[in-house]
Amino acid sequence: MKKKIGKYTAWIAGGLALVSALLMLRAPGQVRGLDVDGFVRLPVLEGGRLKPLDSTARNALLLIRGQQSFRHQDRTVGSGEWILDVLFRPQVADLQPIFVIDNPDVLGVMKMERTKDRYYSFRQIIPFINEIQREANAAQAIEAKLRTPYQSAVANLFERLYLYHRLKNTIQLENQQGLAAEIAGATAPGAAQRQATLADLAYFRPIPPLPGQKAEAWSNTGEALRALAMGAVNPGLDPMARIAWAYSVQDAPAFNKAVKDLQIATFGAWPEAQTHVDHETTFNRAQPFYVGMAIYVLALLMVFGSWAWKPEILRPAAFGLLCAGAIVQTAGLVSRIVLQGRPPVTNLYSSAVFVGWGAVLLGIVLERMYRNGFGTAVASASGFASLLVAHHLSGDGDTMEMMRAVLDSNFWLATHVTTITIGYSGMFLAAAIAIAWTLRKHFARVSPEISKSLLGMVYGIIAFSLFFSFVGTVLGGIWADQSWGRFWGWDPKENGALLIVLWCAIILHARWGGFARERGIMTMAIFGGVITSLSWFGVNMLGVGLHSYGFMDKAFWALSGFVGSQLLLMALAMAPRQFWKGKAARAAGDEAHPTKA
């Protein structure tokens, strides 16, 4: 009977989580009767790939403000409405508080004090643009790694201001006659100059190629106007001009009609673009990794609850939630693979998503094997943590950026990168189990059976990670041999992978030789997580070697904090037995349980 109730709660909890994930897909309502959704579903070429304007708008706002929407005048402004204002009503957009400025010295340049509100509008910043530009130019002359926080912040602010400036001048020039007038006077005197400026500044290319042109020959309005002056009429120009005019006067019916016309002109000629942008818009809206993160937190809380109250109901419910989270995350991963046409891991961001996914799946398998709630706990914790890391890595804009030539090999991305990343998943999961073991030992009783099964889990996962790390490392060597003619170049990232392999080998040999028992193995497993994090992110901070494309400086403190906390946990794990909770733990002291492979 109890078992049955557990089964039902698992299905109900999982089902509810999935239903709420699906609710994210609802189409947003219209803004003041304007079909904003129809407009952001239009395809544009930006960053070397075709995407819905929705993605460009979200990423631009993320770059500038750090969020994909914001509150202004007591209502939430979404990225779609914001991009429309920027493009066609710059005088409105200029008043919106979208520039986040944290650095007090940068505020000092603007003669402002730091207040509670960290967001400033373009209008507030513009009086100081000359000072900012001068300071930014001075900062940009210095290598990124060597800049002070102030120099980085001022250079970054200037880049964001320039991005905003480019966005405003993408469809039509700010404070000039609109696009309709440009079309009418494409050959008028002075028009060529304006077309050149527009073609130069445009941030994205919304005008589809003409029939007979190559599929990637999308143009910006400046280029399309120039072509028009030469006699090539692009059917996308006229509806775009009507969109610009209708939005600037907030004429909803005319705007909606023009959007429809531009959709027909675009998708009629390029039907395959429609499937792609519809898929990507849906993906953007679903935010599967964000939703997954929320579900994992719930699952984790539920496991904690189960240790105190009604385990027969809460533990299966937590497992149901974990599975729901895994399904949502898998859907997100598959979506990305389809959209990019690439294997799952292409940059640091996607590696974080994939590491979490691997750890969650492993945790589900462990939970099915041992059924004691630990699998669920560590899986949901790892899933949550990795998605949180991914979330913080996504602030650099498009997470589906194009691959540089040297990395442009789906075969090696699918084999080397994926295997290595699965190895990372295993290392983190083993560390998570060891941490769970340590904390439980200190704060609650742990029966010898559970302790033993946790040790079994850690051993199994370390063996699993050794295999994937080794194979992944060697595959990387083979890739290097294929592209550069050297199997092993002592590149920092390669060395990091080698360290993981060596550490796994040490753990396994220490166990086989009986030099490390329960406590020792658990401590070593936690250190395995430290080594993996250093090899994953730390080597990027050295800024040398072929893998430094993932260079980042902000994460330094986060990484140091993580390493510090892990060292503390290792000390806790190594603490003598009199510090542990409960007699059961004492009875199950590690000397009593010599283990053997």
Add this chain to the structure above:
Amino acid sequence: MLTVKNPVLKVLTSLQLTIVCLVALMILVTAATLAQVGMGTAGAVNAYMRSYLVWWDVPNSQWMIPVFPGGATVGLVLMVNLIAAQLVRLEATWSKAGLWVVHLGLILFVGGEFVSGMFQVESQMAIENGQTVNFVEGRDPELVLIDVTDPAWDEVYAIRAGPLAREGSVAVPGTPVTLKIHQYAQNAQLRNRTPFDPPARATAGVGTSVTMIPVPPVTADNAVDQGAALVEPIAGGRSYGTWLVSQGLGAPQSFTHEGRTYQLAMRHRRQYLPYSVTLKKFSHDKYAGTDIPKNFSSLVHLVNPRTGENRDVLISMNQPMRYDGKAFYQASFGKGDTLSILQVVENPGWLIPYISCVLVSLGLIVHFTVSLRKSSRKREAARLAQAAQEA
């Protein structure tokens, strides 16, 4: 399992030694990685991995103290330990078959790296659009004496860095010329002489108006040393003056002895090939509307008069041309996309890592499958026992 009595053998086959070696290796790898920031990859690897001892340069003194075993020592000890343990301790049973294969693969792997370290030769081939090249160039310098008397045929005599560094007299075989090396610098800067410089040591050629300043060898991975030397050719008992030669000097300098004209030059060490490569087109594609490189490739034409081969080959990223024991990789480019630089690698052991990787992977799969089955059988038995107890 055999019992080992001999104490030396006991240590050599012990698992403790394995772990000590693995930990030492981790420390070395970490140190070599961190040191790359200051020493460059090659410098760090030579100091920590490709050495028998790691030396500490005591500050403000001439002393060097060995502080840690180097990668070569640790690797050797690990190999001995692995082989000895394999033969003495590990049982030859089916349940240990996976481990046997893993260890065999590892021995092969390290052996392969040894072969690479000993025999791998890396060089470069730089070709401009339309140019035909029949040699590859290494990083080291060489001093060449070229007899250019016959317009159809150059006779090249090369002296490598080793004899140059000894700074003595070198008789060039096959010619009446003896080269007296007055000074040699592995890396040197050249600049136009100013009135404040000490008197020039070169007495002939462009060197009379150039000052040579020896500087420490480069450490950065993408930088190359610019060697320089002061050379005095002596032939038939007569000196032809002291010449400054360097990779930093453009035009070759020449002198004439008994009707034969000789050129003197310092250049990157060349290896001539029995075939030639012509660059037909170098392509550098970018993603639409961005500067992100999408692909680099060189379309080359290969002509080998010996075998009668005469064909086009496309070399691109991740797709090298393997020919005559050498592999040509697309490495770099320059001069506004008209110059293609190919990395040329000759490594007789290039296949070994592939084989050992397969061995180790298979071995690990076998071993972990065996242990997983064992442990799940144990768990199942425990569960049954518990169920029986509850019933």
